Amino acid sequence: MKYKAARHIRWSLSLLTLALAQAAAAAEDVKDEEKTKEEKLSLASQVIKGDVLGHGSDEEVRTYAGSRSVVKSEDLKKASVRGLDDALQRVPGVKVFDETGTGVLPQISVRGLYESRSGRVQVLSDGIPLSLAPYGQTSLSLFPQTLQTVDRIDIVRGGAAVQYGPNNVGGVINFISKPIPKKWENNIGERLTFSPGGHQLYDTYLSTGGHLTDNFGLMLEYNNKSGHYDRDHSNTDVDNVRLRGQWDIDDVRSLSFGLQHYEADMELAGALSVKDYKHDWRDSTRDLDRFKGNTDRVWGTYTQFLGSHGPLEDMEFSLTGFAHDSDRNFIVGLDSKSQFTPDATPAYRQSAPRNFKVWGIEPKVSFSFYGDVVDQTWLVGGRYVSEDTQFDVNKTSLSTGATSVVRDWSFNTDGGAFFVSDAISLLDGRLTITPGVRHEHVEMNYSDAVSRKSTANTSDEWLPGINAGFQLTDHWFLFADAQRSLRVPQITSIVKDGDVGSEVAWNYEAGFRYTPLANLRFDFNLYRIDFDNQIEYNRTTDTYQNIGKTRHQGFETEMFWTPVEKLDLHVGYAYLDAEQRAGQYRGNEVPFSSKHQFNVDGRYRLNQDWTYALDGLFVSKAFTDTANTKDENAIASVGQLPSYWVWNTSLERRFRFSGDELTTSIGISNLFDNRYYFRGMDTSPWGRQSAPGRTVTVAANYRF
Incomplete structure (x- = not known):
């Protein structure tokens, strides 16, 4: 029934797309054969002055006072990119534990800061938090974002903590949506991924949008993923429907x-015992494991230019509101001891449904002071x-059918934040120093209907920060920043009866961007993160533990080079030294942190229609427990993870006619079918979690 419903939605939206396209075409007397540059301009939301993220443009990145990278639109369109998390791996310092190859349940780590379901990085969509609960559950155990709806990804690893918090120790990742075009256009796209064993995964994209008047635009998108990834027991069905609008009310208001609406239903292949992995890594022995989730979301931002009043100039105001109602459930099989043993006959079926009702409001105001020597832009x-x-959490006996209630928890969280920053501009704008401070006050109240117990928890923290950027010459831009970051106690650690203290860290960075030529740029940064009370999950005992102080330090560097007009080259390297600084295992590496990560990719444009791309990724070994156990134990809950090299390649061909465009491509992911695995994947923490093998993707998109 679920797949029939998805097909019905798909064809209904296809008809709606065509109907809207015909209506838009009827409103235009003539359609030019080629769009001019002006016609390609999009209706984009306004960003208040002083916002550190802005639009994530190339110019903003070059002069940002912190480490920052952008995954561009052309990189996301490559047929060898299987999901958004896959695309993030080209960024130094970002590590992905890919368990499906679909991007539905991302596992993202930044600078060695890892927790299940990307729990230690602030993830946004057009500046709106994507996590189920921005304070109480920062992880992305429901990820309402799909590859084909995203235009580019802005990764800010440092310097954004004052304006964007909490949970920003690892930085901020902002998925930027495809722009609403000025001239009405439609897209019909399909990506078909083939895996060995006869598995196919379909990725269908439909969109229609553009301006209805000179200052009002709408865009409707539908994205569906269905089929199987490369493991057994991997049925997948995802629907993502979005309607976005931009109204430039007048010259000063927008x-x-x-x-x-987003809905996901997928089987989870899960981890394998060492024996089963060696026999057939594509197999699955966890026939009961499944994920279901859905969310309804709404958001909006009103921006107004207030003019100048006395000494205050360029005053702007914005008000952002967002809300969502979300459900997600992981269903898993447990053995007779209620454990996750991958090759044991299941005795229980456990379900863990969660419902989240969240709403938030964010006012901002900016204003400037202009002087002969110093200019200031305040953002409050x-x-x-x-x-x-x-x-x-409910557990059902498979032999008797009896169901017991393990957990029945209610959480009510109220989080309030206030921040102020002042961008002080000196030396004709070449030097900008931005001090700021953020205050977070969070009250969490939770109760257990089973034990009749209730508890309250309060977090109250001042989080200062400062950024400095200096345009030394036309070629050299220098930067440094320091900031204090916070993550409040998480629902999962509370439920697991583990340590529930707030996690606090100091982050420091210094670096440069050197552009000696128009076609050559070097980026380099040093960083250090001093973490207090870092909470880690213990896969063997199924609890959370406070491993105390940790230190993450290292450097990241990138080179962008276009040696000839048709060839673009990019190389990135990250070195990480993540060390436990307290407790029994002081001096050991932090679990899941890899010392070395190397990226290389190239793009060659044979002509204006043909493009070939090749990219490679190397990630070094990592431990999976605080004791740094090298050899796997009997249940494979600990043991060193292998290093791996992965290569991907793609070929793209574009056809243009009568103002329309057809883009076709073919890509191979994991070109040499390199075998490697992960461990500790949420509901399947024991055993070896197979990484995706070689797949072939063919894709086509028709824009008209």
């Missing part, structure tokens, strides 16, 4: 808004977020 903002979370 409103951007969006509505979304706040945020209030309300989270209502229901968390159940």
Whole structure:
């Protein structure tokens, strides 16, 4: 029934797309054969002055006072890119534990800061938090974002903690949506991925959008993923429907808004015992494991230019609101001891449904002072977020059918934040120093209907920060920043009866961007993260533990070079030294942190229609426990993870006619079918979690 419903939605939206396209075409007397540059300009939401993220443009990145990278649109369009998390791996310092190759449940680590479901990085969509609960559950155990709806990805690893918090120790990742075009256009796209064993995964994309008037635009998108990835027991069905709008009310006011329904239903292949992995890594022995989730989301931002009043100039105001109602459930099989043994006959089926009702509001105001020597731009903002979370765990005996309630928790979280920053510009704008401070106050109240117990937890922290950027010459840009970051106690650690203290860290960076030629740029940064009370999950005992102080330090560097007009080259390297600084295992490496990561990719444009791309990724070994156990134990809950090299390649061909465009491509992911695995994947923490093998993707997109 689920797949029939998905097909019905797909064809209904196809008809709607064509109907809207005909209506838009009827409104235009003539359609030019080629769009001019002006016609290609999009309706984009306004960004208040002083916002550190902005639009993620190339110029903003070059002069940002911190380490920052952007995954561009052309990189996301490559047929060898299987998902958004896959695309992030080209960024130094970003490590992905890819368990499916679909991008539905991302596992993202930044600078060795890892927790299940990307729990230690602030993830946004057009500046709106994507996590189920921005304070109480920062992980992406429901990820309402799909590859074909994203235009580019902005990764800010440092310097954004004052304006974007909490949970920003690892930085901020902002998925930027495809722009609403000025001239009405439609897209019909399909990506078909083939895996050995007869598995296929379909990725269908439909969109229609553009301007209805000179200042009002709408865009409707539908993205569906269905089929199987390369493991057995991997049925997947994902629907993502979004309607976005941009209204430039007049010269001083604008409103951007969006509505979304997202639904995912997929089987999880899970981890394998060492014996089963060696026999057939594509097999699955966890026939009961499944994930289901859905969310309805709404958001909007109103921006107004307030003019100048007395000494205050260029005053701007913005008000952002967002809300969502989300459900997600992991269903897993447990053995007779209620454990996750991958090759044991299941005795119980456990389900863990959670419901999240979240809403938030974020006002901001900016204003400037202009002087003969010093210019200042102040940004003052706040945020209030309300989270209502229901968390159940139910266990059913497969032999008797009896069901017991393991957990029946209710969480009510109120989070309030206030921040102020001042961008002080000196030396004719070549030097900018931005001090700021953020205050977070979070109250969490939770109760257990089973034990009749209730508890309250309060976090109250001042989080200062400072950024400095200096345009030394036309070729050299220098930067440095320091900031204090926070993550409040998480629902999962509370439920697991583990340590529930707030995690606090100091982050430091210094680096440069050197552009000796128009076609050559070097980026380099040093960083250090001093972490207090870092909480880690113990896969063997199934609890969370406070491993105390940790230190993450290292450097990241990138080179962008276009030696000839048709060839673009990119090389990146990250070195990480992540060390436990307290407790029994002081001096050991932090679990899941790899010392070395190397990226290389190239793009060759044979002519204006043909493009060939090749990219490679190397990630070094990592331990999976605080003791740094090298050899796997009997249940494979600990043991060193192998290093791996992965190569991908793609070929693209574009056809243009009568103003329309057809883009076709073919890509191979994991070209040499390199075998490697992960461990500790959420509901399947024991055993070896197979990484995706070689797949072939063919894709086509018709824009008209």
